[in-house]
Amino acid sequence: MQATATSAPLVHLGLEPGPFHERLVAHNRQRAWMNWMGYASPSVLDTVEFEYFAIRNQSTLFDISPMCKYAITGPDAESVVNRLVTRDIRKLKPGRVAYCIWCDEDGQVVDDGTVFRYSATEFRLCCQEPQLSWLEDIAWGFDVEIRDVTREIAGLALQGPTSCALLKDLGLAGIETLKPFGIAGYTIAGAEVSISRTGFTGDLGYELWMEPADALAVWDALTAAGKLRGLRVIGYEALEMARIEAGFLLPKVDFLSAQTVLRADRASTPYELGLDWLVALDKPHFNGRRALLELSKKPPRRKLVAIEIERDKPAHNALVYHRKTREVGMVTSALWSPTCKRNIAYAWLDAPYGQTVAGDLWVEIYLQKEIRWQRRMARCQPVDKPFFVHPRRSATPPADY
Amino acid sequence: MKYDAIIVGAGHNGLTAACFMARAGLKTVIVEKEDHVGGAAVSLSLTPGWTYSNCSYVCSLLRPEIIRALELPKHGLQVIPYEGGAVFDSKGDYFAYMSDHDALRRELIRHSPRDADGYERYSRAVMRQCKFIKPLLLRTAPDPASMKPRDICELLYILKRFHNLGPREMAETVRFWTMSIAEYLDQYFETPMIKAYIAGSGIIGTGLGPYSPGTAYVLLHHYMGEVDGAIGAWGFARGGMGSITQAMARSFEASGGEIRMGSGLDHFTVRDGKVRGVVLENGDELTAETVVSGMDVRRTFVDHTDEKELPADFVKGVKRYRFRGSSGKLNIALDGMPTFTGAPKDASFLRGDLHFLDDMEEIERAYDDWKDGKWSASPYVDFLIPTQIDPTMAPPGKHYATIFVQYAPYELANGEWNDANREAFAETVISKIERHSRDFRKLIVHKEIRSPKDIEDQVGLTEGNIFQGELTFDQLLFNRPVPGYAQYRSPIKGLYMCGSSTHPGGGVMGAPGANAAREVLSDLGHKIDMGFSA
Numbered sequence: 001m002q003a004t005a006t007s008a009p010l011v012h013l014g015l016e017p018g019p020f021h022e023r024l025v026a027h028n029r030q031r032a033w034m035n036w037m038g039y040a041s042p043s044v045l046d047t048v049e050f051e052y053f054a055i056r057n058q059s060t061l062f063d064i065s066p067m068c069k070y071a072i073t074g075p076d077a078e079s080v081v082n083r084l085v086t087r088d089i090r091k092l093k094p095g096r097v098a099y100c101i102w103c104d105e106d107g108q109v110v111d112d113g114t115v116f117r118y119s120a121t122e123f124r125l126c127c128q129e130p131q132l133s134w135l136e137d138i139a140w141g142f143d144v145e146i147r148d149v150t151r152e153i154a155g156l157a158l159q160g161p162t163s164c165a166l167l168k169d170l171g172l173a174g175i176e177t178l179k180p181f182g183i184a185g186y187t188i189a190g191a192e193v194s195i196s197r198t199g200f201t202g203d204l205g206y207e208l209w210m211e212p213a214d215a216l217a218v219w220d221a222l223t224a225a226g227k228l229r230g231l232r233v234i235g236y237e238a239l240e241m242a243r244i245e246a247g248f249l250l251p252k253v254d255f256l257s258a259q260t261v262l263r264a265d266r267a268s269t270p271y272e273l274g275l276d277w278l279v280a281l282d283k284p285h286f287n288g289r290r291a292l293l294e295l296s297k298k299p300p301r302r303k304l305v306a307i308e309i310e311r312d313k314p315a316h317n318a319l320v321y322h323r324k325t326r327e328v329g330m331v332t333s334a335l336w337s338p339t340c341k342r343n344i345a346y347a348w349l350d351a352p353y354g355q356t357v358a359g360d361l362w363v364e365i366y367l368q369k370e371i372r373w374q375r376r377m378a379r380c381q382p383v384d385k386p387f388f389v390h391p392r393r394s395a396t397p398p399a400d401y
Numbered sequence: 402m403k404y405d406a407i408i409v410g411a412g413h414n415g416l417t418a419a420c421f422m423a424r425a426g427l428k429t430v431i432v433e434k435e436d437h438v439g440g441a442a443v444s445l446s447l448t449p450g451w452t453y454s455n456c457s458y459v460c461s462l463l464r465p466e467i468i469r470a471l472e473l474p475k476h477g478l479q480v481i482p483y484e485g486g487a488v489f490d491s492k493g494d495y496f497a498y499m500s501d502h503d504a505l506r507r508e509l510i511r512h513s514p515r516d517a518d519g520y521e522r523y524s525r526a527v528m529r530q531c532k533f534i535k536p537l538l539l540r541t542a543p544d545p546a547s548m549k550p551r552d553i554c555e556l557l558y559i560l561k562r563f564h565n566l567g568p569r570e571m572a573e574t575v576r577f578w579t580m581s582i583a584e585y586l587d588q589y590f591e592t593p594m595i596k597a598y599i600a601g602s603g604i605i606g607t608g609l610g611p612y613s614p615g616t617a618y619v620l621l622h623h624y625m626g627e628v629d630g631a632i633g634a635w636g637f638a639r640g641g642m643g644s645i646t647q648a649m650a651r652s653f654e655a656s657g658g659e660i661r662m663g664s665g666l667d668h669f670t671v672r673d674g675k676v677r678g679v680v681l682e683n684g685d686e687l688t689a690e691t692v693v694s695g696m697d698v699r700r701t702f703v704d705h706t707d708e709k710e711l712p713a714d715f716v717k718g719v720k721r722y723r724f725r726g727s728s729g730k731l732n733i734a735l736d737g738m739p740t741f742t743g744a745p746k747d748a749s750f751l752r753g754d755l756h757f758l759d760d761m762e763e764i765e766r767a768y769d770d771w772k773d774g775k776w777s778a779s780p781y782v783d784f785l786i787p788t789q790i791d792p793t794m795a796p797p798g799k800h801y802a803t804i805f806v807q808y809a810p811y812e813l814a815n816g817e818w819n820d821a822n823r824e825a826f827a828e829t830v831i832s833k834i835e836r837h838s839r840d841f842r843k844l845i846v847h848k849e850i851r852s853p854k855d856i857e858d859q860v861g862l863t864e865g866n867i868f869q870g871e872l873t874f875d876q877l878l879f880n881r882p883v884p885g886y887a888q889y890r891s892p893i894k895g896l897y898m899c900g901s902s903t904h905p906g907g908g909v910m911g912a913p914g915a916n917a918a919r920e921v922l923s924d925l926g927h928k929i930d931m932g933f934s935a
Contacts, residue, residue, distance in 0.1 A: 008493070010497075010746075013504045259521075
């Protein structure tokens with residue numbers, strides 16, 4: 001018997017265009033793309049500096065469609081989500097969003113993300129890493145449907161001090177009453193758009209969720225209204241600066257998912273990540289609870305801490321020393337904060353450093369000055385997160401700028 | 402003629418051992434029955450214009466440490482990566498194993514989003530196992546019954562690494578080493594074609610089916626090259642697999658070594674439990690106090706050694722050691738590039754390994770035929786056309802296809818491996834390929850057909866087993882080839898083994914040869930500098 005000629009499509013190598021790709025191409029004057037889950041995501045469109053300041057001064061658009069999204073629906077949806085995450089999700093009301101982490105049976109963090117609750121029985125999980133298998137394992141024995149909706153929903157982050165005003169200009173009635181972590185449905189350019197007051201910048205901002213078919217129309221409406229509000233399209237590099245200032249951790253940069261590590265000791269616990277506040281040990285059984293109960297009783301073997309470093313050179317990939325001699329940790333993210341005017345970073349420090357010992361810590365910074373490298377020991381000290389807080393982030397109603 | 406050391410067989414392991422010994426200053430000679438070096442890593446021209454990789458066909462396991470220490474690139478070895486691979490099913494669909502991670506993810510999603518996730522989990526699990534086993538390749542396996550400090554230290558080293566895996570992975574490791582590839586893949590995947598694609602690596606060269614326990618490890622053995630991490634470690638040897646052994650031969654000769662070709666070994670000369678040298682088939686006598694055999698353990702000790710010189714338990718161990726040839730090989734010269742009905746236009750995955758399968762059950766049924774002493778009616782084939790990338794093996798526009806075929810028995814239930822049966826065997830394979838490539842048959846210019854019996858007769862691998870003995874847990878580490886004799890030494894003083902019958906086993910890896918050389922040099926009191934640290 002002869003095999004029939006194929007009708008199967010050919011998957012092409014290289015980066016895939018997302019729902020906003022056509023518009024991003026037009027804006028991407030640097031022709032600088034990066035790989036985000038296989039999608040072509042802009043790293044910088046024209047100038048990092050101006051893109052960054054637009055986040056803190058005007059408003060910005062960033063395509064977040066590559067985020068992994070899962071719909072969790074059904075009579076047992078709440079129980080499944082509550083079993084998955086370490087927070088008590090029963091306290092999350094419909095129309096609200098919660099930042100969450102979830103752990104494996106050993107209490108090691110699998111990923112972080114946001115849980116959207118639309119109704120008593122409808123949830124959506126947004127995260128960086130694919131989680132379908134993990135979710136299906138968690139849901140064994142529950143009456144629930146789990147669906148990967150990553151490709152069914154396009155997402156745009158609209159962030160910055162004028163973002164609320166911009167949405168008001170578009171005639172979104174009552175958008176100013178939407179509280180942080182709230183969700184509401186609107187119509188933009190004739191398309192249904194679900195808007196959550198969430199974001200990764202630590203500033204006033206919203207995330208807009210729509211069908212991919214409506215993506216370009218919504219984009220065009222936003223950019224048209226944005227002309228009067230200083231709207232800029234931004235790339236990953238500018239967002240990265242804002243997220244460090246805002247105190248958010250980035251998977252694969254600041255920590256690794258327990259699911260992806262090859263070396264067992266590279267995974268981390270919520271306590272090591274300083275995310276104790278996300279763990280509700282008083283709620284009934286959830287994934288990793290038994291291990292976390294044990295872990296919560298002793299100080300973590302190492303900790304991810306926010307540090308501030310003297311002088312102005314960012315401490316990228318630097319090692320951290322105690323008394324300039326003993327190696328005690330390493331920097332994962334570093335930034336000279338243009339808004340805070342502080343030299344900031346996140347660093348993993350082995351116990352007891354960063355916990356009971358906070359003095360005499362140094363980072364080793366390598367500076368290249370016209371080809372020649374120079375090594376500098378700079379004093380650093382653990383500080384509280386976030387580095388940047390502004391009342392406009394949580395003000396309801398927000399001001400126009 | 403008197404030498405410091407004689408190596409029997411110019412296969413890749415014999416050559417590797419010889420290179421290290423010549424580099425240490427030993428006056429070393431290799432004796433080889435053929436007129437060319439290579440053993441099962443050869444490139445021969447059987448029809449003008451074409452060169453075949455007659456036996457092994459992909460360079461994946463050759464240890465980078467050995468490539469470097471023996472300066473093989475300087476002596477002409479070039480390994481070129483190939484991209485992807487695919488399996489075609491009978492319904493006109495295919496699964497392409499894309500070399501680009503994101504493209505692979507999209508291709509997996511096309512079949513099943515669950516399998517896209519499953520693949521991540523699967524590859525992580527296999528990678529963790531590879532990380533555990535890889536450092537053991539270039540180390541001599543410890544003898545657990547020995548009280549020597551070296552064996553105890555080595556056992557502790559393995560135990561420590563095992564413990565470092567953590568409780569969950571320790572359990573996984575034991576499962577991995579003993580379970581079947583089919584059950585292993587069922588944990589991660591749901592699409593039959595995807596499972597079939599991966600399962601092939603679990604049965605290649607092995608007289609087991611995908612549902613036989615022990616096949617998961619065989620997969621790991623094949624994968625160790627792929628997850629090496631070093632760019633250019635997995636691919637085609639430019640000019641065919643013979644270019645690996647030719648580079649080794651040049652490296653050996655550059656260190657002052659001598660290769661005597663054209664006459665094989667008749668027997669080892671043994672006196673008072675010590676080896677004294679070898680006598681060749683042409684009557685030549687060579688003497689040396691060190692003789693290293695690259696032949697498999699059965700040929701070395703049953704065919705060429707006087708049994709009376711060997712302890713009974715050793716002979717028993719050698720005789721029960723399992724070979725079981727299970728694969729054949731077709732090398733085909735093609736007048737042009739065949740087209741595949743299942744492949745979209747411009748599919749780059751055609752440059753990789755191609756298979757024609759619906760599911761793992763099809764492989765299992767192919768295995769059932771083998772158990773009955775028949776070649777598979779619908780065989781598993783590993784089909785590659787290296788000339789899409791390698792310009793050296795066929796004239797421009799012409800192509801060379803290497804077709805590994807499983808299963809083919811060493812002994813046929815009805816009759817023997819004669820020309821008629823060989824042709825019928827090739828016909829089974831060609832008509833299977835023809836179902837997916839209509840023009841394949843008419844492009845055939847020349848073909849070489851090798852049954853397991855031919856591989857035994859021509860290459861010297863017992864029963865045509867490509868690994869010099871099956872890679873199952875009972876024949877690995879300190880049990881390979883015989884318990885108590887897993888450290889390359891034999892019961893006869895001065896006679897060593899360096900072939901794939903020894904740890905860590907088959908594949909064009911070079912590790913058994915390098916490990917054997919290290920043991921020889923240590924026995925001779927040489928300060929050992931292998932050029933790498935294991």
